[in-house]
Amino acid sequence: MLVFIARRLFVSIWVFLASSVIVFFLSTQVRDPLAEARALPDGARENAIAEITERMHLDDPILVRYFRWLGDALAGDLGTNRQGQSVNTMLESAFSATVQLIVGATVLSIVVGISIGVISALRQYTALDQTVTFVAFICFSLPLFWVGTLLKQFLAIDFNDWLADPEISPLFIGGISLLTGLFCGSVVLGDRRSRLVAFASSAAAMAVLLAVLSATEWFADPGLGPVVVAITAVAGAIGFTTLVSGLEWQPPLRAALIAAAIGIVAYFALDPVLDNPQLPTIIGLALLTAAVCFGLGWYVGGDLYRRNAIPATVLTGLFAGAVIFTDRMLQSFADYSESVGGRPVSTVGAETPNYEGTFWESGLDSFGHLALPTLALVLISLATYTRYTRASMLEVMNQDYVRTGRAKGLSERAVVTRHVLRNGLIPITTLIAYDIGTIVGGAVVTEQVFGWSAMGSLLFTGIEQGDPMPIMAFFVVSGGAIVVFNMIADIAYAFLDPRIRLS
Amino acid sequence: MTQNAQPAGAEKTPAAPAAAQDAAAQGMSIVARSQGQLVRRRFFRHRGALAGMILFFIVVALAVSTIGAGPIPGWWDKDPMATGQVVDAGRPTLSVLPEFLGGGGLHLGEHPFGQDNIGRDYFALTMRGTQVSLVIALITGLVATFVGTLLGAVAGYFRGWAESVLMRITDVMIAIPTLLIAGLIGVIVAGRGIVIFAVFLGLCLWTQIARLVRGEVLSLREKEYVEAARSVGTRSRRIIFKHILPNTMGVIIVSATLMIASAVLTETALSFLGLGVQAPDTSLGRLISDYRTALTVRPWLFYWPGAFIIAIALSINFIGDGLRDAFDPRQTRVRD
Numbered sequence: 001m002l003v004f005i006a007r008r009l010f011v012s013i014w015v016f017l018a019s020s021v022i023v024f025f026l027s028t029q030v031r032d033p034l035a036e037a038r039a040l041p042d043g044a045r046e047n048a049i050a051e052i053t054e055r056m057h058l059d060d061p062i063l064v065r066y067f068r069w070l071g072d073a074l075a076g077d078l079g080t081n082r083q084g085q086s087v088n089t090m091l092e093s094a095f096s097a098t099v100q101l102i103v104g105a106t107v108l109s110i111v112v113g114i115s116i117g118v119i120s121a122l123r124q125y126t127a128l129d130q131t132v133t134f135v136a137f138i139c140f141s142l143p144l145f146w147v148g149t150l151l152k153q154f155l156a157i158d159f160n161d162w163l164a165d166p167e168i169s170p171l172f173i174g175g176i177s178l179l180t181g182l183f184c185g186s187v188v189l190g191d192r193r194s195r196l197v198a199f200a201s202s203a204a205a206m207a208v209l210l211a212v213l214s215a216t217e218w219f220a221d222p223g224l225g226p227v228v229v230a231i232t233a234v235a236g237a238i239g240f241t242t243l244v245s246g247l248e249w250q251p252p253l254r255a256a257l258i259a260a261a262i263g264i265v266a267y268f269a270l271d272p273v274l275d276n277p278q279l280p281t282i283i284g285l286a287l288l289t290a291a292v293c294f295g296l297g298w299y300v301g302g303d304l305y306r307r308n309a310i311p312a313t314v315l316t317g318l319f320a321g322a323v324i325f326t327d328r329m330l331q332s333f334a335d336y337s338e339s340v341g342g343r344p345v346s347t348v349g350a351e352t353p354n355y356e357g358t359f360w361e362s363g364l365d366s367f368g369h370l371a372l373p374t375l376a377l378v379l380i381s382l383a384t385y386t387r388y389t390r391a392s393m394l395e396v397m398n399q400d401y402v403r404t405g406r407a408k409g410l411s412e413r414a415v416v417t418r419h420v421l422r423n424g425l426i427p428i429t430t431l432i433a434y435d436i437g438t439i440v441g442g443a444v445v446t447e448q449v450f451g452w453s454a455m456g457s458l459l460f461t462g463i464e465q466g467d468p469m470p471i472m473a474f475f476v477v478s479g480g481a482i483v484v485f486n487m488i489a490d491i492a493y494a495f496l497d498p499r500i501r502l503s
Numbered sequence: 504m505t506q507n508a509q510p511a512g513a514e515k516t517p518a519a520p521a522a523a524q525d526a527a528a529q530g531m532s533i534v535a536r537s538q539g540q541l542v543r544r545r546f547f548r549h550r551g552a553l554a555g556m557i558l559f560f561i562v563v564a565l566a567v568s569t570i571g572a573g574p575i576p577g578w579w580d581k582d583p584m585a586t587g588q589v590v591d592a593g594r595p596t597l598s599v600l601p602e603f604l605g606g607g608g609l610h611l612g613e614h615p616f617g618q619d620n621i622g623r624d625y626f627a628l629t630m631r632g633t634q635v636s637l638v639i640a641l642i643t644g645l646v647a648t649f650v651g652t653l654l655g656a657v658a659g660y661f662r663g664w665a666e667s668v669l670m671r672i673t674d675v676m677i678a679i680p681t682l683l684i685a686g687l688i689g690v691i692v693a694g695r696g697i698v699i700f701a702v703f704l705g706l707c708l709w710t711q712i713a714r715l716v717r718g719e720v721l722s723l724r725e726k727e728y729v730e731a732a733r734s735v736g737t738r739s740r741r742i743i744f745k746h747i748l749p750n751t752m753g754v755i756i757v758s759a760t761l762m763i764a765s766a767v768l769t770e771t772a773l774s775f776l777g778l779g780v781q782a783p784d785t786s787l788g789r790l791i792s793d794y795r796t797a798l799t800v801r802p803w804l805f806y807w808p809g810a811f812i813i814a815i816a817l818s819i820n821f822i823g824d825g826l827r828d829a830f831d832p833r834q835t836r837v838r839d
Contacts, residue, residue, distance in 0.1 A: 015671065015675050016678055018671075018675045019676075019679045022684075023679055023687070026684070026691065029687075030687055030691055137820050137824070138813070140764075140817075141764065141768070141812075141820055143768055143775075143816075145772060145788075146808075146809035149791075149798060149805065150798075150809075153799070438680065440680070441680025441682055442682065459686070463690055471683075474683065475679070479679055479680060482677065482680065486677070486678075
């Protein structure tokens with residue numbers, strides 16, 4: 001294995017160097033960097049040309065310029081742009097903006113995409129499956145820049161207008177409830193009657209919920225409140241236990257319910273701490289939650305159920321924490337909305353300039369700026385995950401060992417989570433790694449549509465000014481991500497799938 | 504009730520006569536079909552693929568017949584580039600709602616997709632953009648498929664140093680983000696026309712097909728019939744083109760189709776960013792980019808090109824899906 005990794009690393013470095021030569025050569029050819037200087041009036045012209053030539057070493061052959069760049073880059077200096085500004089400084093802010101943009105989008109599309117793919121595979125050839133397939137095909141075919149602009153219009157501008165008078169029209173309530181009902185009705189297995197019951201009850205619940213939210217003008221001043229937090233935490237405990245171990249055994253469920261109860265107590269106990277916390281406090285609390293829940297699962301689970309109780313408890317604890325976090329965030333919404341003039345969903349940039357507020361308010365500020373680009377990115381990559389997960393699940397579900405599992409009387413949950421899901425997700429891991437590699441370079445369009453000055457802006461300045469340095473900085477990050485994550489994908493695949501022989 | 508013959512051709516396998524007697528005893532008849540017939544049958548039973556095919560032909564027919572191609576004039580009398588009087592704030596005159604439903608009846612009107620701010624007919628403009636985007640996507644797809652197939656087949660068949668070199672070249676191409684290399688090349692060849700642009704775009708996008716074809720060839724070259732061909736002294740070129748590539752046709756055709764769909768999206772995205780098709784040419788991506796600020800005042804200028812991009816990409820994706828099902832011998836769902 002070590003030899004394999006070492007060889008893979010060696011090859012990756014050479015591949016990366018070779019592609020950097022190509023990119024460097026191409027980026028010296030895009031445009032004449034002296035075009036603006038040549039257009040200057042006599043007198044100023046010669047000076048400007050000489051200055052830029054000197055700064056960019058235009059008199060040297062391209063190979064010499066490349067090796068000068070390579071030497072500097074290996075020492076950690078990515079050079080200066082045509083104006084003489086350090087590219088490293090430009091890269092720092094651009095990189096952090098791009099990371100902000102893609103992390104949320106990637107995590108969301110992985111989680112949602114895989115879930116939908118799994119459901120779709122488990123209900124193969126039903127109306128739900130066919131709808132998912134059709135929607136996935138539409139998502140495959142969407143031009144990102146077009147969708148992004150539409151989202152800006154309808155979700156940002158129109159949504160902000162709507163927030164001024166947040167009343168949901170009956171037609172909208174009816175539509176959403178119908179969709180919810182159809183979804184739940186088609187997920188539930190069983191005869192026509194149980195499907196109808198699922199359809200009717202979920203649709204009615206959704207309609208009542210929306211009507212209440214609309215009547216109380218919840219959207220203008222949202223929040224969850226202790227009751228909803230408590231119900232959600234308990235529901236989370238039951239849900240995670242079902243998923244991890246099933247409800248037949250007591251200890252895991254007991255451990256998870258205790259974790260939920262602790263969460264509810266913490267909701268009140270932590271009130272002063274959560275008024276205006278710092279980011280480290282939140283991270284510390286999350287780690288503490290995980291540790292406490294781990295111990296709880298270990299203790300309550302006992303020798304027999306430890307393996308199931310620990311993941312169920314930790315998931316429940318973190319979920320309860322996330323609910324409390326969301327509640328806090330929502331409670332600051334009214335203040336935040338007022339401070340940005342009633343337009344919380346933003347269409348331009350990564351943050352409101354010069355915005356100052358509590359932790360929750362600046363959190364909302366980032367969220368309001370991230371919402372639309374994230375949604376656009378998710379829409380596009382969701383489809384890939386859904387399709388791949390579905391195909392991979394279906395392939396595993398036809399294997400003999402799955403039939404054996406059913407034949408020896410395992411519950412459907414155990415078959416699906418332990419045998420199908422585990423093996424079906426192996427190819428998805430590599431897909432995720434490849435995808436993360438390409439998304440850094442692929443986010444350029446989204447950044448451009450939503451006016452983020454991120455990695456894409458380096459590329460565009462470079463092209464506009466005929467300047468290789470910013471382009472190379474863009475390449476180092478985006479191409480580097482591709483090479484590194486492709487390597488990770490190969491290694492992970494060899495590691496996860498014992499059928500692969502390393503020779 | 505008929506029963507499909509085995510894809511490899513029933514008459515060649517020794518089990519076939521027995522199966523035929525068996526089938527005859529049960530009152531069924533066996534119809535021998537060639538591989539091509541089987542694929543065609545499966546394809547045309549795929550509802551999505553059929554719908555995609557029809558939609559694609561409608562778009563192509565519309566784009567070609569309306570404003571014509573080259574010297575041949577089309578039936579639409581307006582020129583995409585001719586400016587004119589802006590009528591009714593440039594609103595579209597297309598009407599599809601019949602009169603008894605409160606609409607204006609079924610007609611195209613003077614400017615079905617409206618006019619832009621200098622009075623150009625947006626229907627003609629969209630058709631011109633569609634033509635350009637289609638031509639670029641087709642050329643890109645063909646070039647990428649050709650290069651990818653050739654490199655993949657050579658690498659897979661010869662193994663050894665040829666494979667190492669070709670696959671490292673593929674790795675190097677993969678390491679460069681598509682938008683980066685395509686954008687740089689797009690700017691470098693700007694102004695040389697759409698065909699050159701499309702060829703170079705194809706030269707950026709062949710890596711996936713090369714890997715796929717190589718994988719297929721790697722497994723096919725170990726087959727007995729290839730060994731037999733080699734043992735009677737057949738030259739490598741003939742083995743590759745006569746014996747191996749025809750058997751990888753399914754994979755190649757499917758990925759070529761999907762490549763065309765993604766080429767449409769890549770080209771429009773590049774043109775949107777200003778790195779692709781340059782004026783005076785236009786494409787669907789350029790149209791959206793040119794009129795992106797018009798969304799609030801003249802939304803139709805924004806909607807139509809997007810709708811055509813989706814129609815093209817969606818229909819080709821569905822055709823590709825149908826082809827994949829049709830070529831996959833493990834496919835059992837769409838048989839009678």
